[in-house]
Amino acid sequence: MERLVSTRVNTRSSLACLECRTKHVKCDAKQPRCGRCLAYDKACQYTASRRGGLDRAALTERRRRLANKADGQSDKSMAEISLPISAEGVTLGDEAVTGADCMEVFDASLPVLTPVPENCETPNFSHGSLIDDALVKSYYTNFHHLHPFAPPYKHLVQLSQTSTFNFNPLIASMRLIGHIYDTHQWSESLSRAVEAQISQLKPSDAVQVQARLLYSIALFWYTFKAEAKEQMDAAIDVAMKLEMHKKEFAATWGFGDPIMVECWRRTWWMLFIVDASYAGTLGTMNFKTLHVEPTAELPCEDAYYESGMIPIPKTxxxxxxxxxxxxxxxxxxxxxxxxxxxxxxxxxxxxxxxxxxxxxxxxxxxxxxxxxxxxxxxxxxxxxxxxxxxxxxxxxxxxxxxxxxxxxxxxxxxxxxxxxxxxxxxxxxxxxxxxxxxxxxxxxxxxxxxxxxxxxxxxxxxxxxxxxxxxxxxxxxxxxxxxxxxxxxxxxxxxxxxxxxxxxxxxxxxxxxx
Known part of the structure; x- marks a missing residue:
């Protein structure tokens, strides 16, 4: 099944089914089933009328307030970073920026998800809930060693106690994959949660590269090839804008944490490997990272990564x-x-x-x-x-x-x-x-x-x-x-x-x- 790619327009249909809304695609609003749901044999449901509730202007104002609140919380989180930032900068065009600057540079130019409907579940994962999360544990038991680029489990739990990174989108992707291994089924609710979490990140946040990469793999192997490509292309675009393929990126975004420095190295190289795997599996020439000239250092052995004893990297x-x-x-x-x-x-x-x-x-x-x-x-x-x-x-x-x-x-x-x-x-x-x-x-x-x-x-x-x-x-x-x-x-x-x-x-x- 392939996803219809949506395009941005200034107006939208006054009526769209829940399936099309969650996928952020155009809906023809036909009843009892819209054309997209009929073509892909999906359950087609419409929300009840909201007459008597907020009018369009009030709804717009409410969304604006929520968006401003989210931006304020994100800015506050960045201000609370306590780990030392590397003195090395990443060269972006003609100027160099440090890790803190990277969060603001590319907001206007990078792809961004359409905001998720307000009733979509967007849980925050606290330190305590992460320890007890069976789906996250399933991810680390069944999948992490197959593509070991996410932070080691113990380190992710520790990082979840700080405000250095917002790992919620990555954790949401982990939960989806953990669910697949536990139940051998796709979960629409967990898929929506991933998209909701990604939509809350700033477009220049490097965590979305990790989250989109994992989400893309899950989509790809559940035959959502078009959606997988969309996520992969977005992940590569962000990585290239941030110059993740360069040696300086990992040092800057690691914020002095050797495990996170190694994590970012692994993220770039896994992005390259999965990009090549897609090209080989599909037999296409769509290999976006093929001609990139990376200077990112090579990952160490997994045992060192998991233990936190990171050796001097080879090139x-x-x-x-x-x-x-x-x-x-x-x-x-x-x-x-x-x-x-x-x-x-x-x-x-x-x-x-x-x-x-x-x-x-x-x-x-x-x-x-x-x-x-x-x-x-x-x-x-x-x-x-x-x-x-x-x-x-x-x-x-x-x-x-x-x-x-x-x-x-x-x-x-x-x-x-x-x-x-x-x-x-x-x-x-x-x-x-x-x-x-x-x-x-x-x-x-x-x-x-x-x-x-x-x-x-x-x-x-x-x-x-x-x-x-x-x-x-x-x-x-x-x-x-x-x-x-x-x-x-x-x-x-x-x-x-x-x-x-x-x-x-x-x-x-x-x-x-x-």
Whole structure:
């Protein structure tokens, strides 16, 4: 289901159903069901007449007072910041600003949600309620380690006692995802709460990047693709305006707190990874962060992040020159996932909208070189995905799975059309000798994926973005079963397909993954 994108106008219909109001889209006000609710099979309800209540002018004045009150509270909160602000400034155009200035700079230029109706629930999360919040705990138990960029749970509880940041929108997004894992269902009320909380933030508040990113992931895997893109685009726009991709941003917005400095680094890099994941999953060229040149430092290991013992960060330049190190320097799992994503981004960058034989050959050779280099430079400590304690290094799992996604030139199987992850083959195929070499590479990649999926850790619990990575391997294996494999090799491949389908079902039972 896709959301109709709304546009700002000076007037509005005097009547709109509750569904269209909460989604902030135009309603044709037809009864008993408006056109949008009829098209998307939604329950269509209208509020009762407000005759006898406040007139339009009084309602406008009331909303103005509430908005002024909210702005006053936000300004007061900023005035109460007690943590030291970094002396380093973020360069914005021709002038430098400090962390306190960042809250005011871009209000006029950044995207902002339409104010949520007054009757929409917008809870505030106090220190006590956060400790006892089962949905937040569910988020940290089930999802945080899959995309670890939000503050560690204990630190978030501590931060909720101060007025440094308004984390309510982020917590609202956490509660929605926690609800999904607890009930395996979407919640319209929690979704509205997220939008309500985001609408109360100033457009230049960096917390909305985190909140929108989480909300976008939830929307994306519940097939609200248009809404997910809207949230992702807004998150990227805010991040770019604040120059979150630059080293100075984390130092400035961390306000002297090493954990928050690391948190902002992680936020930028996760934004990049998820942006790439959307492009790869949808097979589109819409990859807004692709050509950004980041100077943000690389994240540390998750264990250090959770403990608060943040080491001196390594840089992207360090990572890109690791082959020249005299000693075997080990980077964090997050850093290797970033490296794997950049390899995949290189393929996306090279891919034309309509591939020819020459394009296919260049892409295949470049991709193989980049992926092989990533694997060959991987230190011994990072090669096993299964850790000594029997748990999986989730970020290395994602990185290995991404590196082994097959760029298939096997014959296209008509059955592949049932999957949204499938791609149409190029009109011209590469030279036969290159096909033979790459077909061998494909089958090795598929087997490497199978080995990852067969690790003795159950239940199969990973980010929903693994579904398309696994699906592409499954489709390549399906094609091999149809056109290449025979006898015992065919029987083994069929068992492998059953394994991958079982893994996909396990992820799909948590999210409405395609």
């Amino acid at each position: 992207l330049q360090d990572f890109d020159s690791r082959e020249f190190d005299s000693e075997d320097v080990v980077f964090s799992s997050f850093a290797y996932l970033i490296g794997a994503t950049r390899c995949a981004a290189q393929v996306i960058c090279m891919s034309p909208k309509r591939a020819t034989r020459e394009h296919s050959e260049a892409i295949i050779q470049s991709a193989d070189s980049a992926f092989d280099a990533w694997l060959l430079l991987l230190p011994k400590d990072k090669k096993p995905v299964l850790k000594a304690d029997g748990t999986i290094d989730e970020l290395m799992f994602q990185a290995h799975l991404l590196i082994h996604v097959p760029l298939s030139d096997l014959r296209f199987n008509p059955v592949e059309k049932v999957s949204s992850c499938a791609r149409e083959p190029p009109a011209d195929t590469p030279k036969p000798d290159l096909i033979n070499v790459h077909t061998t590479r494909i089958l090795k990649s598929v087997n490497a994926q199978i080995q990852l999926l067969a690790l003795p850790v159950r239940p199969f619990h990973h980010t929903p973005f693994t579904t398309c990575m696994v699906s592409e391997g499954t489709l390549a294996l399906l094609s091999a079963c149809t056109y290449m494999l025979k006898d015992q090799a065919l029987a083994v491949a069929r068992d492998q397909i059953r394994l991958t389908i079982g893994c996909l079902k396990a992820v799909g039972s948590e999210f409405d993954a395609e």
